[in-house]
Amino acid sequence: MTTPHLIDQMPEVARSEREWTSADVEHFDACEQCRAEWQVVELALANRSPLPEVDADGIAQAVLRRLSLPSGATVPIETGRHRWWRPILGLAAAAAVVVVAMTQFRSRTDESAVAASPVREATMLPELDGLLQGEMEVLLASMETDRAAEEPIGPLPRLGDLTDTELELLLKEVEG
Amino acid sequence: MHPTDEEYVALWRRGDEGAALELVRRHTPALGRYLRSRCADDADLDDLLQEVFFRAFQGLDGWRGDAPLRGWLFRIAVNHLRDQHRRRGGRVMLTLLDDDRADPGDPALELEARESLHLLQAGMAALSPMQREVFRLRVEDGLDYAEVAAALETTTGAARVHYHHAVKRLKEHLR
Numbered sequence: 530m531t532t533p534h535l536i537d538q539m540p541e542v543a544r545s546e547r548e549w550t551s552a553d554v555e556h557f558d559a560c561e562q563c564r565a566e567w568q569v570v571e572l573a574l575a576n577r578s579p580l581p582e583v584d585a586d587g588i589a590q591a592v593l594r595r596l597s598l599p600s601g602a603t604v605p606i607e608t609g610r611h612r613w614w615r616p617i618l619g620l621a622a623a624a625a626v627v628v629v630a631m632t633q634f635r636s637r638t639d640e641s642a643v644a645a646s647p648v649r650e651a652t653m654l655p656e657l658d659g660l661l662q663g664e665m666e667v668l669l670a671s672m673e674t675d676r677a678a679e680e681p682i683g684p685l686p687r688l689g690d691l692t693d694t695e696l697e698l699l700l701k702e703v704e705g
Numbered sequence: 706m707h708p709t710d711e712e713y714v715a716l717w718r719r720g721d722e723g724a725a726l727e728l729v730r731r732h733t734p735a736l737g738r739y740l741r742s743r744c745a746d747d748a749d750l751d752d753l754l755q756e757v758f759f760r761a762f763q764g765l766d767g768w769r770g771d772a773p774l775r776g777w778l779f780r781i782a783v784n785h786l787r788d789q790h791r792r793r794g795g796r797v798m799l800t801l802l803d804d805d806r807a808d809p810g811d812p813a814l815e816l817e818a819r820e821s822l823h824l825l826q827a828g829m830a831a832l833s834p835m836q837r838e839v840f841r842l843r844v845e846d847g848l849d850y851a852e853v854a855a856a857l858e859t860t861t862g863a864a865r866v867h868y869h870h871a872v873k874r875l876k877e878h879l880r
Contacts, residue, residue, distance in 0.1 A: 569875045569879060573841075583733055583734075591755050
Protein backbone atom coordinates (compact mmCIF):
# COMPACT_ATOMS: atom_id res chain seq x y z
CA MET A 530 0.00 0.00 0.00
CA THR A 531 1.38 3.39 -0.97
CA THR A 532 1.45 6.27 1.44
CA PRO A 533 0.26 9.71 0.30
CA HIS A 534 3.21 11.60 1.74
CA LEU A 535 5.62 9.62 -0.41
CA ILE A 536 3.76 10.49 -3.61
CA ASP A 537 3.65 14.11 -2.48
CA GLN A 538 7.42 14.25 -2.08
CA MET A 539 8.42 12.33 -5.20
CA PRO A 540 8.91 15.36 -7.50
CA GLU A 541 11.21 17.11 -4.99
CA VAL A 542 13.24 13.96 -4.33
CA ALA A 543 13.49 13.21 -8.05
CA ARG A 544 14.89 16.72 -8.55
CA SER A 545 17.33 16.15 -5.64
CA GLU A 546 15.76 18.95 -3.64
CA ARG A 547 15.19 16.59 -0.72
CA GLU A 548 16.03 13.03 0.25
CA TRP A 549 14.08 10.02 1.37
CA THR A 550 14.35 9.18 5.03
CA SER A 551 15.64 5.76 6.03
CA ALA A 552 12.05 4.80 6.90
CA ASP A 553 10.97 5.82 3.41
CA VAL A 554 13.75 3.76 1.86
CA GLU A 555 12.67 0.75 3.92
CA HIS A 556 9.12 1.24 2.74
CA PHE A 557 10.21 1.37 -0.90
CA ASP A 558 12.16 -1.85 -0.46
CA ALA A 559 9.01 -3.57 0.71
CA CYS A 560 6.39 -1.87 -1.46
CA GLU A 561 6.12 -2.62 -5.15
CA GLN A 562 3.30 -0.07 -5.61
CA CYS A 563 5.43 2.77 -4.32
CA ARG A 564 8.36 1.73 -6.46
CA ALA A 565 6.07 1.74 -9.52
CA GLU A 566 4.82 5.23 -8.64
CA TRP A 567 8.36 6.43 -8.11
CA GLN A 568 9.22 5.08 -11.57
CA VAL A 569 6.40 7.14 -13.08
CA VAL A 570 7.71 10.35 -11.57
CA GLU A 571 11.34 9.61 -12.42
CA LEU A 572 10.46 8.73 -16.01
CA ALA A 573 8.37 11.85 -16.50
CA LEU A 574 11.09 14.02 -15.03
CA ALA A 575 13.84 12.38 -17.10
CA ASN A 576 11.89 13.04 -20.28
CA ARG A 577 10.77 16.56 -19.61
CA SER A 578 11.64 19.30 -22.01
CA PRO A 579 15.18 20.63 -21.44
CA LEU A 580 15.74 24.16 -20.20
CA PRO A 581 15.67 26.44 -23.20
CA GLU A 582 18.44 28.89 -23.97
CA VAL A 583 16.89 32.26 -23.40
CA ASP A 584 18.41 35.62 -22.60
CA ALA A 585 16.61 36.60 -19.41
CA ASP A 586 18.39 39.97 -19.22
CA GLY A 587 17.44 40.78 -22.80
CA ILE A 588 13.84 39.83 -22.11
CA ALA A 589 13.80 41.93 -18.94
CA GLN A 590 15.22 44.95 -20.76
CA ALA A 591 12.68 44.53 -23.56
CA VAL A 592 9.84 44.29 -21.03
CA LEU A 593 11.02 47.42 -19.22
CA ARG A 594 11.34 49.35 -22.49
CA ARG A 595 7.91 48.14 -23.50
CA LEU A 596 6.35 49.16 -20.20
CA SER A 597 7.66 52.67 -20.77
CA LEU A 598 6.11 52.87 -24.25
CA PRO A 599 2.62 54.30 -24.48
CA SER A 600 1.66 51.69 -27.09
CA GLY A 601 3.09 48.71 -25.19
CA ALA A 602 4.12 47.21 -28.53
CA THR A 603 6.47 44.23 -28.61
CA VAL A 604 10.12 45.28 -28.48
CA PRO A 605 12.89 43.32 -30.26
CA ILE A 606 15.15 41.60 -27.75
CA GLU A 607 18.82 42.60 -27.99
CA THR A 608 20.54 39.25 -27.82
CA GLY A 609 23.34 37.62 -29.76
CA ARG A 610 20.85 35.11 -31.07
CA HIS A 611 19.04 37.90 -32.84
CA ARG A 612 21.90 40.03 -34.05
CA TRP A 613 22.56 38.29 -37.36
CA TRP A 614 19.24 39.18 -38.82
CA ARG A 615 19.14 42.70 -37.42
CA PRO A 616 20.27 44.33 -40.72
CA ILE A 617 17.65 42.41 -42.67
CA LEU A 618 15.08 43.45 -40.15
CA GLY A 619 15.89 47.14 -40.54
CA LEU A 620 13.43 48.35 -43.11
CA ALA A 621 10.90 45.61 -42.50
CA ALA A 622 10.77 46.52 -38.82
CA ALA A 623 9.80 50.10 -39.57
CA ALA A 624 6.81 48.95 -41.56
CA ALA A 625 6.01 46.14 -39.13
CA VAL A 626 6.05 48.46 -36.14
CA VAL A 627 3.40 50.61 -37.77
CA VAL A 628 1.23 47.55 -38.49
CA VAL A 629 1.84 46.04 -35.05
CA ALA A 630 1.18 49.34 -33.33
CA MET A 631 -2.12 49.68 -35.16
CA THR A 632 -3.06 46.09 -34.38
CA GLN A 633 -2.01 46.47 -30.78
CA PHE A 634 -3.93 49.71 -30.50
CA ARG A 635 -7.08 47.95 -31.68
CA SER A 636 -6.72 44.88 -29.51
CA ARG A 637 -5.02 46.47 -26.51
CA THR A 638 -8.21 47.20 -24.66
CA ASP A 639 -9.18 43.52 -24.58
CA GLU A 640 -5.69 42.17 -23.93
CA SER A 641 -4.76 44.56 -21.19
CA ALA A 642 -8.08 43.85 -19.53
CA VAL A 643 -7.05 40.19 -19.38
CA ALA A 644 -3.55 41.00 -18.18
CA ALA A 645 -4.51 43.50 -15.58
CA SER A 646 -7.48 41.63 -14.25
CA PRO A 647 -7.02 40.93 -10.56
CA VAL A 648 -6.18 37.43 -9.43
CA ARG A 649 -9.39 35.46 -9.33
CA GLU A 650 -9.99 33.69 -6.10
CA ALA A 651 -9.64 29.93 -6.40
CA THR A 652 -13.19 28.69 -6.38
CA MET A 653 -12.85 25.20 -7.85
CA LEU A 654 -13.43 22.38 -5.42
CA PRO A 655 -13.07 24.58 -2.34
CA GLU A 656 -14.38 21.74 -0.21
CA LEU A 657 -11.08 19.91 -0.68
CA ASP A 658 -9.23 22.75 0.99
CA GLY A 659 -11.70 22.65 3.83
CA LEU A 660 -10.72 19.10 4.66
CA LEU A 661 -8.63 18.49 7.73
CA GLN A 662 -5.26 16.85 7.15
CA GLY A 663 -6.61 13.52 8.40
CA GLU A 664 -9.64 13.76 6.14
CA MET A 665 -7.48 14.46 3.15
CA GLU A 666 -5.34 11.43 3.96
CA VAL A 667 -8.51 9.32 4.14
CA LEU A 668 -9.58 10.59 0.74
CA LEU A 669 -6.19 9.89 -0.80
CA ALA A 670 -6.03 6.50 0.89
CA SER A 671 -9.46 5.64 -0.50
CA MET A 672 -8.07 6.23 -3.98
CA GLU A 673 -5.35 3.75 -3.12
CA THR A 674 -7.93 1.23 -1.92
CA ASP A 675 -9.66 1.47 -5.29
CA ARG A 676 -6.39 0.67 -7.00
CA ALA A 677 -5.55 -2.13 -4.61
CA ALA A 678 -8.71 -3.91 -5.65
CA GLU A 679 -6.90 -4.48 -8.97
CA GLU A 680 -9.88 -3.34 -10.96
CA PRO A 681 -9.30 -2.51 -14.60
CA ILE A 682 -8.40 1.11 -15.34
CA GLY A 683 -11.70 1.97 -16.99
CA PRO A 684 -14.03 1.81 -13.96
CA LEU A 685 -11.64 3.70 -11.64
CA PRO A 686 -13.16 7.01 -10.63
CA ARG A 687 -11.76 10.00 -12.49
CA LEU A 688 -11.85 12.81 -10.02
CA GLY A 689 -10.88 15.35 -12.63
CA ASP A 690 -13.82 14.33 -14.77
CA LEU A 691 -16.41 14.71 -12.02
CA THR A 692 -18.58 17.77 -11.81
CA ASP A 693 -18.44 19.82 -8.62
CA THR A 694 -21.75 18.33 -7.52
CA GLU A 695 -20.56 14.78 -8.11
CA LEU A 696 -17.34 15.49 -6.28
CA GLU A 697 -19.21 16.91 -3.33
CA LEU A 698 -21.29 13.71 -3.15
CA LEU A 699 -18.11 11.63 -3.29
CA LEU A 700 -16.50 13.65 -0.55
CA LYS A 701 -19.58 13.40 1.65
CA GLU A 702 -19.43 9.65 1.21
CA VAL A 703 -15.74 9.55 2.11
CA GLU A 704 -16.26 11.76 5.12
CA GLY A 705 -19.22 9.66 6.24
CA MET B 706 20.12 35.11 1.39
CA HIS B 707 18.28 36.24 -1.73
CA PRO B 708 15.23 38.45 -1.38
CA THR B 709 11.90 36.71 -1.79
CA ASP B 710 9.57 37.34 -4.71
CA GLU B 711 7.42 39.47 -2.43
CA GLU B 712 10.41 41.63 -1.51
CA TYR B 713 11.38 42.09 -5.15
CA VAL B 714 7.80 43.01 -6.01
CA ALA B 715 7.80 45.60 -3.22
CA LEU B 716 11.07 47.03 -4.57
CA TRP B 717 9.66 47.13 -8.10
CA ARG B 718 6.58 48.96 -6.86
CA ARG B 719 8.92 51.55 -5.36
CA GLY B 720 10.48 52.04 -8.80
CA ASP B 721 13.49 49.71 -8.58
CA GLU B 722 13.99 48.36 -12.12
CA GLY B 723 16.75 46.06 -10.88
CA ALA B 724 14.11 44.14 -8.94
CA ALA B 725 12.24 43.51 -12.18
CA LEU B 726 15.43 42.23 -13.73
CA GLU B 727 15.95 39.82 -10.83
CA LEU B 728 12.38 38.56 -11.03
CA VAL B 729 12.70 37.92 -14.75
CA ARG B 730 16.05 36.17 -14.22
CA ARG B 731 14.59 34.02 -11.46
CA HIS B 732 11.47 32.88 -13.30
CA THR B 733 12.58 32.79 -16.93
CA PRO B 734 14.04 29.24 -16.91
CA ALA B 735 10.93 27.56 -15.50
CA LEU B 736 8.53 29.62 -17.59
CA GLY B 737 10.71 29.09 -20.66
CA ARG B 738 10.64 25.34 -20.14
CA TYR B 739 6.89 25.41 -19.62
CA LEU B 740 6.24 27.44 -22.76
CA ARG B 741 8.67 25.38 -24.82
CA SER B 742 7.11 22.12 -23.72
CA ARG B 743 3.65 23.39 -24.61
CA CYS B 744 4.31 25.14 -27.90
CA ALA B 745 7.55 23.51 -29.12
CA ASP B 746 8.63 26.54 -31.13
CA ASP B 747 11.95 28.04 -30.08
CA ALA B 748 11.58 30.87 -32.55
CA ASP B 749 8.61 32.24 -30.61
CA LEU B 750 10.00 31.64 -27.15
CA ASP B 751 11.59 35.04 -26.49
CA ASP B 752 8.47 36.83 -27.67
CA LEU B 753 6.23 34.57 -25.60
CA LEU B 754 8.31 35.18 -22.49
CA GLN B 755 8.38 38.89 -23.16
CA GLU B 756 4.59 38.88 -23.48
CA VAL B 757 4.12 36.91 -20.26
CA PHE B 758 6.39 39.18 -18.24
CA PHE B 759 4.94 42.29 -19.85
CA ARG B 760 1.43 41.21 -18.87
CA ALA B 761 2.71 40.29 -15.42
CA PHE B 762 4.34 43.64 -14.71
CA GLN B 763 1.37 45.46 -16.20
CA GLY B 764 -0.97 43.61 -13.88
CA LEU B 765 1.32 43.35 -10.87
CA ASP B 766 -0.80 45.81 -8.91
CA GLY B 767 -3.50 43.14 -9.02
CA TRP B 768 -1.23 40.58 -7.36
CA ARG B 769 -1.78 40.83 -3.65
CA GLY B 770 0.52 38.04 -2.58
CA ASP B 771 -2.29 35.67 -1.68
CA ALA B 772 -1.08 33.27 -4.37
CA PRO B 773 2.58 32.42 -5.00
CA LEU B 774 4.09 34.71 -7.63
CA ARG B 775 5.44 31.79 -9.63
CA GLY B 776 2.00 30.22 -9.82
CA TRP B 777 0.55 33.58 -10.81
CA LEU B 778 3.15 33.93 -13.59
CA PHE B 779 2.33 30.44 -14.80
CA ARG B 780 -1.34 31.37 -14.85
CA ILE B 781 -0.54 34.30 -17.14
CA ALA B 782 1.48 31.91 -19.33
CA VAL B 783 -1.37 29.38 -19.37
CA ASN B 784 -3.87 32.09 -20.31
CA HIS B 785 -1.57 33.54 -22.96
CA LEU B 786 -1.10 30.14 -24.60
CA ARG B 787 -4.83 29.61 -24.44
CA ASP B 788 -5.42 32.98 -26.17
CA GLN B 789 -2.86 32.12 -28.82
CA HIS B 790 -4.39 28.71 -29.30
CA ARG B 791 -7.77 30.31 -29.88
CA ARG B 792 -6.33 32.91 -32.27
CA ARG B 793 -4.72 30.13 -34.30
CA GLY B 794 -8.08 28.48 -34.73
CA GLY B 795 -7.66 25.81 -32.09
CA ARG B 796 -4.73 24.03 -33.70
CA VAL B 797 -3.21 21.51 -31.33
CA MET B 798 0.14 22.59 -29.93
CA LEU B 799 2.95 20.10 -30.18
CA THR B 800 4.67 18.57 -27.23
CA LEU B 801 8.32 17.66 -27.27
CA LEU B 802 8.93 14.49 -29.22
CA ASP B 803 11.05 11.76 -27.76
CA ASP B 804 13.25 11.99 -30.87
CA ASP B 805 14.42 15.38 -29.63
CA ARG B 806 15.98 13.88 -26.54
CA ALA B 807 19.47 12.63 -25.95
CA ASP B 808 20.39 9.23 -27.30
CA PRO B 809 21.20 6.94 -24.35
CA GLY B 810 23.78 5.08 -26.48
CA ASP B 811 23.02 1.41 -25.78
CA PRO B 812 20.43 0.21 -28.35
CA ALA B 813 18.77 -2.14 -25.84
CA LEU B 814 18.52 0.62 -23.27
CA GLU B 815 17.29 2.98 -25.92
CA LEU B 816 14.57 0.55 -26.97
CA GLU B 817 13.50 0.03 -23.37
CA ALA B 818 13.52 3.76 -22.69
CA ARG B 819 11.46 4.44 -25.81
CA GLU B 820 8.98 1.76 -24.86
CA SER B 821 8.54 3.19 -21.37
CA LEU B 822 8.25 6.66 -22.81
CA HIS B 823 5.58 5.61 -25.26
CA LEU B 824 3.66 3.96 -22.43
CA LEU B 825 3.99 7.10 -20.37
CA GLN B 826 2.83 9.26 -23.26
CA ALA B 827 -0.14 6.96 -23.84
CA GLY B 828 -0.94 7.18 -20.15
CA MET B 829 -0.68 10.96 -20.22
CA ALA B 830 -3.04 11.08 -23.19
CA ALA B 831 -5.57 9.02 -21.27
CA LEU B 832 -5.62 11.39 -18.28
CA SER B 833 -8.21 14.09 -18.00
CA PRO B 834 -6.85 17.48 -19.13
CA MET B 835 -6.82 18.71 -15.53
CA GLN B 836 -4.98 15.65 -14.20
CA ARG B 837 -2.46 15.87 -17.03
CA GLU B 838 -1.75 19.54 -16.52
CA VAL B 839 -1.49 19.20 -12.75
CA PHE B 840 0.91 16.28 -13.11
CA ARG B 841 3.09 18.12 -15.64
CA LEU B 842 3.24 21.30 -13.60
CA ARG B 843 4.02 19.36 -10.44
CA VAL B 844 6.61 16.95 -11.87
CA GLU B 845 8.03 18.52 -15.01
CA ASP B 846 7.85 22.17 -14.01
CA GLY B 847 8.53 21.71 -10.32
CA LEU B 848 5.62 23.71 -8.95
CA ASP B 849 4.32 22.97 -5.48
CA TYR B 850 0.60 22.43 -4.87
CA ALA B 851 -0.08 26.09 -4.05
CA GLU B 852 1.66 27.19 -7.25
CA VAL B 853 -0.18 24.59 -9.33
CA ALA B 854 -3.44 25.78 -7.80
CA ALA B 855 -2.61 29.39 -8.64
CA ALA B 856 -1.60 28.49 -12.18
CA LEU B 857 -4.74 26.52 -12.92
CA GLU B 858 -7.17 28.57 -10.83
CA THR B 859 -8.08 25.68 -8.60
CA THR B 860 -7.44 24.84 -4.95
CA THR B 861 -4.38 23.22 -3.39
CA GLY B 862 -6.53 20.32 -2.21
CA ALA B 863 -7.90 19.71 -5.70
CA ALA B 864 -4.39 20.00 -7.16
CA ARG B 865 -3.13 17.38 -4.74
CA VAL B 866 -5.98 14.96 -5.48
CA HIS B 867 -5.53 15.39 -9.25
CA TYR B 868 -1.80 14.76 -8.92
CA HIS B 869 -2.29 11.61 -6.83
CA HIS B 870 -4.86 10.33 -9.24
CA ALA B 871 -2.60 11.02 -12.21
CA VAL B 872 0.33 9.13 -10.64
CA LYS B 873 -1.85 6.11 -9.92
CA ARG B 874 -3.34 6.02 -13.40
CA LEU B 875 0.05 6.43 -15.07
CA LYS B 876 1.40 3.63 -12.93
CA GLU B 877 -1.26 1.34 -14.36
CA HIS B 878 -0.20 2.29 -17.88
CA LEU B 879 3.43 1.45 -17.20
CA ARG B 880 2.71 -2.03 -15.87
